[in-house]
Amino acid sequence: MKQLTDKTWFIYYKGFQIWLSEKEVKLIKSLMASGQKMVEISGRVFPLQDIALLKGEDNTRLEKTKKGEWQCEWGKWHQRSEQCGHDKLHQ
Numbered sequence: 502m503k504q505l506t507d508k509t510w511f512i513y514y515k516g517f518q519i520w521l522s523e524k525e526v527k528l529i530k531s532l533m534a535s536g537q538k539m540v541e542i543s544g545r546v547f548p549l550q551d552i553a554l555l556k557g558e559d560n561t562r563l564e565k566t567k568k569g570e571w572q573c574e575w576g577k578w579h580q581r582s583e584q585c586g587h588d589k590l591h592q
């Protein structure tokens with residue numbers, strides 16, 4: 502059996518999503534801090550100022566948003582056509 506991935510972070514850039522190991526995350530953060538312009542990840546080169554460094558849990562948000570789902574002010578997810586009824590529950 503393959504071990505669970507240690508890649509809990511990913512970068513997001515214009516639809517590209519590349520999962521990173523802790524080591525790669527540290528490298529990218531240090532490059533960002535040092536004012537470096539570009540970073541090479543898995544053979545691709547990205548402009549550091551334009552990439553988002555996101556955590557695995559953000560992937561859920563990304564996937565949902567792609568499907569047209571939206572999050573209401575109560576932090577609950579709704580289908581594209583669904584209306585939020587949470588304000589009624591919270592009154």
Ligand SMILES: [Zn+2]
Pocket residue numbers: 573574575577579584585586587588
């Ligand atoms: Zn709602």
